[in-house]
Structures are given as C-alpha cells and as structure tokens.
Ligand code: 5AD
C-alpha cells in the first residue's frame with residue numbers, strides 16, 4: 001500500500017512559497033492594501049482547507065474581508081455532497097458577476113469538491129466566463145502557482161486532473177477561531193458508498209505521518225487553543241497506507257500524551273472500522289472527549305447493502321453496545337439519509353426504530369440527493385419528493401423528542417464545559433456559550449472569558465441546548 005502514497009517533496013512546497021513572495025511584491029504595488037475573501041461551503045474538512053488557503057493568501061500579502069465587493073480576490077471553496085449545496089454555490093458565484101463588473105481586476109477563484117465533480121469545470125467554463133481560476137482539492141497546495149499562471153496569461157486556468165491525490169506538508173495556515181482548531185489527519189476516501197461523490201472528488205485515502213500531526217497539534221496547543229477536532233472522511237482507516245505500524249487509536253494516545261490543558265475529538269468514524277481498541281482508547285485517554293460521530297445512514301439491511309456500507313443493522317447495534325459498555329456517558333451522534341433510491345416505507349420504519357433503540361444525542365439528517373457519476377444516481381426510484389419529505393419530517397420529530405428528553409436528563413448534573421462564544425440570551429441579557437466535552441451547547445448567563453474550562457451545573461434544557469451556572473464562581 002505504502003508505495004501508492006505520494007508526499008509532495010519539500011522543495012516543491014518551497015517553490016510555492018517563493019511564488020507567494022513574488023506575488024506579494026506584485027500585490028504590494030496596488031494603490032491600496034490587497035484584500036481577500038474566502039467563502040467556505042460544506043464540511044469541516046473544507047473549513048480546514050480554507051485555513052490553508054487563507055494561510056497562502058496571507059503569505060501573498062492579503063488582508064481579509066467578509067465583503068466580496070471590496071475584495072481583490074474572492075475564493076469560493078465549494079461543496080458537492082448534495083445538490084442543494086451546489087445550487088447555493090452556483091447562485092453565489094453568479095452574483096459575483098456584479099462585483100467583477102464593478103471591479104474588472106477582481107480575481108474570482110472556484111475551488112474545492114464541486115470544482116472537481118464530473119462536468120462541473122466545463123459548466124463553469126461555459127456559463128461563468130468571469131471566473132478566473134478553477135481547481136480541485138488535490139491541486140490546492142499549488143494555489144500560488146495556479147494564481148501566478150492566471151495573472152501571467154490571458155487564458156483562464158482550469159486545473160482539475162483526475163488524480164488519487166497526495167500529502168502536502170508545510171502549507172501555511174491562518175486559523176480564525178481562537179478556541180477551537182481543525183486538524184486533518186488524513187485525506188480522501190476509499191469506501192465508495194454508492195450515494196457519495198466524495199471519493200471521486202477527494203481522491204484515495206492517504207494519511208499524514210504521525211510526526212506531522214503531532215507537530216501541528218503542539219502548535220495548536222501552544223497558540224492557546226483548547227479544543228482540537230481531528231478530521232478525516234474515515235479516521236478509522238488512519239495509518240493503513242503508512243510504513244509505520246500505527247493506527248488511529250495509537251495516534252489518539254500520542255495526542256493525549258502531549259502536555260497542556262485541551263480536549264481532543266474526531267470525525268468521522270465509519271462504523272465498519274470502529275474497533276474495540278478505539279473505544280478502549282477513548283475510555284482510557286483523559287483528554288479524548290467521550291463523543292463519537294458514527295453515521296449509520298439507514299436502519300435496514302437491504303438499504304445498507306445497496307449503499308455499500310459494509311455493515312448490517314445488527315453489527316451497528318453491537319458496536320454501539322460495546323462502546324457504551326466501555327463509556328456509559330458516551331455522547332453519540334449520527335448521519336442519516338432518507339429516501340435512498342427504492343427505500344420503501346417499511347425500510348424507512350427500520351431507520352425510525354433504530355433511532356428509538358439507540359437514542360442518539362443528535363442527528364444530521366439528509367434527504368437523498370442524486371449525485372451524477374455515482375452508482376445510486378443510476379438506480380430506479382419510484383418514490384416522490386413529497387413522500388421523502390413526509391418521512392424526513394417524521395424522522396426529525398422523533399429525534400427532536402429524543403434530544404429534548406436526553407437534554408432534560410442533564411438537569412441537576414455538573415459538567416465540564418469549554419467557553420467558546422458570546423451571545424444574547426432570551427431575556428436580552430448577555431450570555432456566554434460553551435460546549436460540553438460531548439459537544440452539547442450550554443448557555444451561561446453573563447459574560448465570561450473565552451477558552452476556559454469550567455464546571456457548570458445544568459439548570460434548564462431545550463431540544464437544542466442546555467442552560468447552566470458556573471459552580472466554582
Ligand atoms: N445525498 C444525501 N446525503 C448525502 N450524504 C452524502 N452523500 C449524500 C447524498 N448524495 C450525507 C451522508 C454523509 C454526510 C456527510 O452527508 O449522510 O454521512
């Protein structure tokens with residue numbers, strides 16, 4: 001396996017840095033300080049990628065804005081996982097024709113998963129003539145070079161090669177949040193679930209070396225951030241492509257052993273690869289949050305097989321039972337797709353019954369969206385959108401009741417939380433928001449410093465959040 005893994009040589013990364021410096025000189029000649037806007041859609045992996053894009057833009061001398069009208073460069077980092085996300089992206093890219101009209105020198109970049117989806121680059125070439133540069137996730141580390149190529153020539157640049165992808169270390173990073181940090185441990189996916197576009201646009205699974213992950217974790221902790229989320233499409237495959245005999249549980253232990261006061265969590269875990277070793281490691285490592293996002297997608301075995309998920313309903317239930325036996329306070333969340341092609345009413349009922357059986361703390365629920373190029377998009381589907389919507393509503397109703405019940409069970413308990421934001425409470429007074437180790441939202445009346453661990457006593461709850469009072473103040 002390891003022979004297939006390609007790491008970008010350090011001199012290639014240095015070459016990109018040199019290009020950043022050249023571009024910096026060029027942009028410094030502008031009559032005003034150059035500004036960039038990075039617009040991010042989709043999952044946490046994309047958020048993490050945007051932090052690298054911002055890192056490269058900062059090296060080119062850009063400051064940042066949230067206003068596309070004043071930006072000299074707009075980078076749209078896109079998502080392709082459902083049609084709805086694509087429509088939003090295309091709508092917003094469409095609106096950029098106006099800002100480009102007002103500022104002919106504005107540079108418009110479309111990158112990320114949608115740029116790599118089948119046929120999309122061609123569609124942008126035809127229908128969005130003012131987009132300057134298009135590249136997919138595998139080409140992201142070459143952003144400086146591609147931008148320089150666009151600026152040097154009259155032709156627009158489209159860089160969407162169909163390649164398995166590589167590991168690029170040493171890219172600069174510009175993190176937005178002062179409390180939380182994303183940390184990618186691997187890229188790509190080999191699972192080819194039949195509904196999913198991700199393996200086609202993000203290439204094959206490849207892991208970062210543990211030394212690199214640990215180095216970045218140390219930097220994050222030294223920067224004062226206290227909440228680290230390790231990212232991968234399926235973190236449980238971590239290490240399979242490395243020469244070192246290291247798996248994800250080993251990596252978690254190594255991060256747990258780093259000095260500092262922090263909490264570490266991870267997503268996403270594929271149920272077929274979630275092992276007893278992983279659960280035991282979570283139970284034993286005090287800095288690893290006892291929360292697992294374990295998407296089951298559907299509760300019926302025929303549907304799971306058609307999805308190519310590689311586990312049965314019973315396998316899933318057994319894993320949950322094992323995890324809970326080792327961690328009785330485990331917080332469990334999941335993804336579900338409603339209306340996979342041909343899913344019958346009875347098969348959907350199996351999803352509902354699984355919800356009642358497992359009682360998840362929270363769910364991310366989606367109506368199936370056909371993705372051109374995937375096997376499921378070619379399957380027959382006799383059910384209407386209205387039928388699927390009705391099932392979706394039932395699913396939500398069931399989960400909302402369960403979430404509210406589970407939240408009520410917290411009342412009277414004392415939990416450790418990490419403060420991470422400010423807001424206004426229902427009564428109009430300021431409040432601080434915080435997360436439990438399990439990721440539940442806690443509202444605390446009053447203004448508190450951010451990035452601080454506190455013990456709070458839970459006094460009230462809703463479907464979505466808990467309310468608490470600090471104990472030690
Ligand atoms: N339609 C609907 N939901 C999808 N997901 C992935 N592909 C699709 C699709 N084609 C959901 C899955 C996955 C989550 C990130 O998005 O539930 O776990």
Ligand code: SF4
Pocket residue numbers: 189190191192193196197198199233234270
């Ligand atoms: Fe998509 Fe399945 Fe890979 Fe997740 S595991 S990214 S759902 S193919």
